[in-house]
Amino acid sequence: MGLTQSIKINENDNVAITVNAISAGTMIREDITANQDIPQGHKIALCDIPEGETIVRYGVPIGYAQQKINKGDWINEHMITLPNPPSLDEMKFAVNLVTDLPEPPKKTFMGFPNSDGGYAGTRNILGIVTTVQCVTGILNNAVKKIKEELLPKYPNVDDVVAINHAYGCGVAINAPEAKIPIRMLHNIVKHPNFGGETMVISLGCEKLTLEMLLDEEDITHENVVVFQNVKGHDAIMAEILAKAETKLKKLNVRTRVELPLSKLLVGMQCGGSDAFSGVTANPAAGYAADMLVQAGATVMFSEVTEVRDGVHIIGERCINDEVGKKLIAEMKWYDQYLENGQVDRSANPTPGNKKGGLSNIVEKAMGSIAKSGRSPIVEVLSPGERPTKKGMIFAATPASDFVCGSCQLSSGMTLEVFMTGCGTPYGLALAPVIKVCSRNDMKDMWQDLIDINAGPIVTGAATIEDIGTLLFNEMIDVASGHKQCLAEKYGLHNDFTLFNPAPIT
Amino acid sequence: MGLTQSIKINENDNVAITVNAISAGTMIREDITANQDIPQGHKIALCDIPEGETIVRYGVPIGYAQQKINKGDWINEHMITLPNPPSLDEMKFAVNLVTDLPEPPKKTFMGFPNSDGGYAGTRNILGIVTTVQCVTGILNNAVKKIKEELLPKYPNVDDVVAINHAYGCGVAINAPEAKIPIRMLHNIVKHPNFGGETMVISLGCEKLTLEMLLDEEDITHENVVVFQNVKGHDAIMAEILAKAETKLKKLNVRTRVELPLSKLLVGMQCGGSDAFSGVTANPAAGYAADMLVQAGATVMFSEVTEVRDGVHIIGERCINDEVGKKLIAEMKWYDQYLENGQVDRSANPTPGNKKGGLSNIVEKAMGSIAKSGRSPIVEVLSPGERPTKKGMIFAATPASDFVCGSCQLSSGMTLEVFMTGCGTPYGLALAPVIKVCSRNDMKDMWQDLIDINAGPIVTGAATIEDIGTLLFNEMIDVASGHKQCLAEKYGLHNDFTLFNPAPIT
Ligand SMILES: [Ca+2]
Ligand SMILES: [Ca+2]
Ligand SMILES: [Ca+2]
Ligand SMILES: [Ca+2]
Ligand SMILES: [Ca+2]
Structure with missing residues (x-):
């Protein structure tokens, strides 16, 4: 019995949600009895709601009653008409800028600083980014080998991760919206957990070129493996492993230092x-x-x-x-x-x-x-x-x-x-x-x-x-x-x- | 020198392609000399082609000359205007049905027959299909364990493969075109290499429900793991491994038999x-x-x-x-x-x-x-x-x-x-x-x-x-x-x- 049977969030709400599953006939508040069995977390009407009237939760209209709803009724998704979304042409900005934020118990953390002055790392990872899905088969095998054979030698490095994806070729690379996946890949190369170490695997004939993925100064022999420039499977594997080891050596010297939370x-x-x-x-x-x-x-x-x-x-x-x-x-x-x-x-x-x-x-x-x-x-x-x-x-x-x-x-x-x-x-x-x-x-x-x-x-x-x-x-x-x-x-x-x-x- | 310097495919073609990279001044046919250096596989003009004239390869127009092209010129992509695609409203069907196909040296292969009478398998694989990307993290670890601990006990099974994908939730499942990814997943469950053994991993609250993925009779306790019905990580892992072993036992008895190529x-x-x-x-x-x-x-x-x-x-x-x-x-x-x-x-x-x-x-x-x-x-x-x-x-x-x-x-x-x-x-x-x-x-x-x-x-x-x-x-x-x-x-x-x-x- 009692008030913990249901939760009403805003004083204007005309519904509450049930804390647990409730049987028909259970009294959920002083004057409200469930008319039906109600599953956990579902809505119960706190008053009669005529057809077409607003259903209010969080103090906002979440919809309109499709039929008359009685006090104590279970309100499910089929009884609510979706309202129109808020208009985007009548917006007010900067009218609710609060300053009374709660004080944090701490203001620093231990992170891996980055030399670009940006956000710090929370982990120390060799991230190997791909230009195209074509390279995934060989790269996944190479990463398995790197983790088994090389990573144990560099204990300050947390992981080696291939960033595979289905993009890079067989796509409309000049379509207006192509900028989104290209931006995602361009920016993932610079992830703060990668410590500024760039390693990219390319096939060679794909639409997403190295120039689209990397800044010019990052397209170096040390940073990039292009499969079509290497003489076959075994040579490709060897080149990936060699370049990965160079990167692991550099990442292994990263250390955590106390940093302000502005770096998180x-x-x-x-x-x-x-x-x-x-x-x-x-x-x-x-x-x-x-x-x-x-x-x-x-x-x-x-x-x-x-x-x-x-x-x-x-x-x-x-x-x-x-x-x-x-x-x-x-x-x-x-x-x-x-x-x-x-x-x-x-x-x-x-x-x-x-x-x-x-x-x-x-x-x-x-x-x-x-x-x-x-x-x-x-x-x-x-x-x-x-x-x-x-x-x-x-x-x-x-x-x-x-x-x-x-x-x-x-x-x-x-x-x-x-x-x-x-x-x-x-x-x-x-x-x-x-x-x-x-x-x-x-x-x-x-x-x-x-x-x-x-x-x-x-x-x-x-x-x-x-x-x-x-x-x-x-x-x-x-x-x-x-x-x-x-x-x-x-x-x-x-x-x-x-x-x-x-x-x- | 000689004819193997270039390849002309159709007698109506006014271009040929170079067999190797060619230097300016090289004679590529009796009366044709390259006017520029031409990369391997690129087109050379076999006659003068006036601006706007059709460029023909394979006996079909591949485009129109954007400028006057001289006999012996290298023709690159910037010199060709793309023609309109063939009209889809003036198509002729069934006017070129050949019967003189080459005789095959063999008419049978050794395949894994399937009890549904459909195509036979070429490999014997435990395919574990997912309803949603949510399950991928646990499933990948489970598959690693299955391959290490269980697969060696069942030598007639070639592999265990998780069919992961980014679909299943966070998608407009009722959009008209959603039928394509849903059909792909529905049909992959029945892949001939899986031998009729169905194994599906589901989260429980996703949009792509088991009913959308499987035929009703295939939604069984033996075939399906639903994470949200299982008590935590270790129990989920144990259930996947147990169900996989049941399937591996069944797959292990599959054998190859000689089959007509109509099963391929x-x-x-x-x-x-x-x-x-x-x-x-x-x-x-x-x-x-x-x-x-x-x-x-x-x-x-x-x-x-x-x-x-x-x-x-x-x-x-x-x-x-x-x-x-x-x-x-x-x-x-x-x-x-x-x-x-x-x-x-x-x-x-x-x-x-x-x-x-x-x-x-x-x-x-x-x-x-x-x-x-x-x-x-x-x-x-x-x-x-x-x-x-x-x-x-x-x-x-x-x-x-x-x-x-x-x-x-x-x-x-x-x-x-x-x-x-x-x-x-x-x-x-x-x-x-x-x-x-x-x-x-x-x-x-x-x-x-x-x-x-x-x-x-x-x-x-x-x-x-x-x-x-x-x-x-x-x-x-x-x-x-x-x-x-x-x-x-x-x-x-x-x-x-x-x-x-x-x-x-
Ligand atoms: Ca293709
Ligand atoms: Ca193709
Ligand atoms: Ca085997
Ligand atoms: Ca989300
Ligand atoms: Ca969300």
């Missing part, structure tokens, strides 16, 4: 969200993000289709018109991209989201943007662009976990925080990923896959601030190499996945 | 083509294809953007209007797809193609379609569809080597023949790939990566029929497991790459 670039995203994500994990991440920003760090949040319905809220946090206009441009680009594919933002929610109680994209969006906290938004990035400002940044990317993570890596992310409701073993080869779940029973199910449990917020056993601070400290520990996240412990690596909106030829 | 499904494609590809490797492959068809086998050729400019020639070979109309539909779909991306078929040729003497897509196309030989075309497939007819089939796919190969695998291909000019180490995990090069110096450079050299055709040391017969015999040997191709020997595996023309969300 964190990415945030969510995947497999449920109705608790927006109440527990994402707000806790938002609190941690606010502390990072207060400490001078840079934090990116992303996932355009999950921001689209809260764009008016994000717009108000943009520090000026220039930032706001780029936000609109990215949103409009995505609206058009989806329209070209004959879909719209309603294509985002998954069966898992819906089973978890998220009826539509508006409800999902309001939970998703909670991970960005309250800080002013200082910059908006196109997919894979590198930040030029420090603070909270909206990095426009698809919501697809792999594409989002890869875009954030291309932007230079060295640590990701990933919120999940249903659970995912997601991990990246190029940066550690801390996974935060939204519910106690998720953590119970996957003890060895979920790093941080935000579930205690549901029951009142912890506050958003408690879990946010816990997460902040975990981020510093993992970034500093004092601790491995669970995805690292098990070596869970999702593919580097380019965003290519241009045609394949 | 071969795919053909080319990549990194040069001006010799259309003179040597592709025509030899076409001759071998004709022998396969004559023996009752099924042969697919693909690469829409490389067929587009020869579509009128292909159309005449379609056995009836129904097949022809599907050909047009696939071509129109691709024209529109490219137009949506603000490009056209001219986006196909690569820097390598151009360096190799292929000035534009028309010239490339005429060489590319040579690999289909002369047989009647009995069926046209949409990307990833499975054939219902035996004989020569046009399987519409992108020309991208990885996407084309993956589409052909989804169509059930168990052996691929791959023609190359510049050279690629291309290989597939699910089927052997025989690589055929177009030039002697390519084979000299990559002795250990090129299976068959069609270069002797250039110098007259071998005929198209000689190399075609050699290739036919190699195909039978490799399909029968009597021989490994070089990509297999070194374990060169390119990624399974889905064709997804629909948006990412």
Whole structure:
């Protein structure tokens, strides 16, 4: 009995979500009894809602009643009409710039400084970037050999990673949108975890030329292997191994030093969200993000289709018109991209989201943007662009976990925080990923896959601030190499996945 | 000196290609002297060609002179205006159905029969298909363990392969074009090399549900692992290994038997083509294809953007209007797809193609379609569809080597023949790939990566029929497991790459 049976977020809400599965007839609040069995995390009507009336959660309209809804009814996705997305032509910028951010418990971390003066590394990795998928077969075998035979000789190097992808040839390289995958590859070469050591594998006849991938001064004999210039398989293998060893020697002298958090670039995203994500994990991440920003760090949040319905809220946090206009441009680009594919933002929610109680994209969006906290938004990035400002940044990317993570890596992310409701073993080869779940029973199910449990917020056993601070400290520990996240412990690596909106030829 | 300095293909041609690099002043034919240095494989004018006049190779117009061209001039890509593509609205079908195909030296091979009565396997593989990229990290580690700990116990099984991909979630699953990646995944589960053993790894909350991937009767506890139903990392690993072992036991009893070639499904494609590809490797492959068809086998050729400019020639070979109309539909779909991306078929040729003497897509196309030989075309497939007819089939796919190969695998291909000019180490995990090069110096450079050299055709040391017969015999040997191709020997595996023309969300 009692109030922990359901969670109402905003005083204007006319729905609450159930903390656990509830049987018909259960009293969930003083004057409200469930009229049907209601699954965990799903919505219950707190009052009668006439047909066509607004359904309010997070204090915002998440849709309209398709039929009369009675107090105590379970409200599922089929009972809600999706509202129109917020207009992009009537946005207000810079009207909600908060300054009262929470004080961080620490302001430094132990990172690998980079000589370019940019963000520091959180790991020390030999990254081998490819121009084209053609080289993947030989390169993968070479990397296996490098890890077995060479890497043990260089104990300060954490890993050797081939950045394979399906781009580079058989693509419309001059299509307008080809700039996105090309930018992603160009920028991944300079990832802060690679320590400025460039190693690129090329076939020789591909469309994505070395000149498109590298700055001119980086196209050197030491940095590049071109298969078609080498006399056969065994010679190619030998050349890759020899060049890798030269790079490993250099990387092996990198050492961690205490650095201000202004040298840390964190990415945030969510995947497999449920109705608790927006109440527990994402707000806790938002609190941690606010502390990072207060400490001078840079934090990116992303996932355009999950921001689209809260764009008016994000717009108000943009520090000026220039930032706001780029936000609109990215949103409009995505609206058009989806329209070209004959879909719209309603294509985002998954069966898992819906089973978890998220009826539509508006409800999902309001939970998703909670991970960005309250800080002013200082910059908006196109997919894979590198930040030029420090603070909270909206990095426009698809919501697809792999594409989002890869875009954030291309932007230079060295640590990701990933919120999940249903659970995912997601991990990246190029940066550690801390996974935060939204519910106690998720953590119970996957003890060895979920790093941080935000579930205690549901029951009142912890506050958003408690879990946010816990997460902040975990981020510093993992970034500093004092601790491995669970995805690292098990070596869970999702593919580097380019965003290519241009045609394949 | 003499006639082997240049190759003229059709008596109507007003250009020839150079057999080797030629210096200015060299006499290449009785009355023709090179006016400039000409790279190997590039075109030389056999007569004066006034501005605007047609340039003819393969007996077809490959474009128009942008300026006056003198007899003996080097003709490069900047001197040729691309003609309009053949109209798709004035096609003639079934007017060139040949019956005089070459007799094959053999009509059987040693394959693994399948109980569904369909195509036989050429290899015996445990294929583990994923619904979504989320599962990749754990699955890759599991496959490593399976190969180390279990596979050695089952010596009749050739390999264990995870079919990872970037699809499954974070995609517009209801977009019209989503049917292509979904079909590819649905069909890859039933690949002939998997022996009817289905093993699928799912997360649990993804958009691509088990119901979309599998037939209802295949969704069983034995066939499927759903991560979100299993209690954590170690338990998931244990369940994958246990289910894999059950499958390995069953696969281990498969044996090769002598089968008619009607049980063999071969795919053909080319990549990194040069001006010799259309003179040597592709025509030899076409001759071998004709022998396969004559023996009752099924042969697919693909690469829409490389067929587009020869579509009128292909159309005449379609056995009836129904097949022809599907050909047009696939071509129109691709024209529109490219137009949506603000490009056209001219986006196909690569820097390598151009360096190799292929000035534009028309010239490339005429060489590319040579690999289909002369047989009647009995069926046209949409990307990833499975054939219902035996004989020569046009399987519409992108020309991208990885996407084309993956589409052909989804169509059930168990052996691929791959023609190359510049050279690629291309290989597939699910089927052997025989690589055929177009030039002697390519084979000299990559002795250990090129299976068959069609270069002797250039110098007259071998005929198209000689190399075609050699290739036919190699195909039978490799399909029968009597021989490994070089990509297999070194374990060169390119990624399974889905064709997804629909948006990412
Ligand atoms: Ca998300
Ligand atoms: Ca996501
Ligand atoms: Ca074996
Ligand atoms: Ca080709
Ligand atoms: Ca190709």
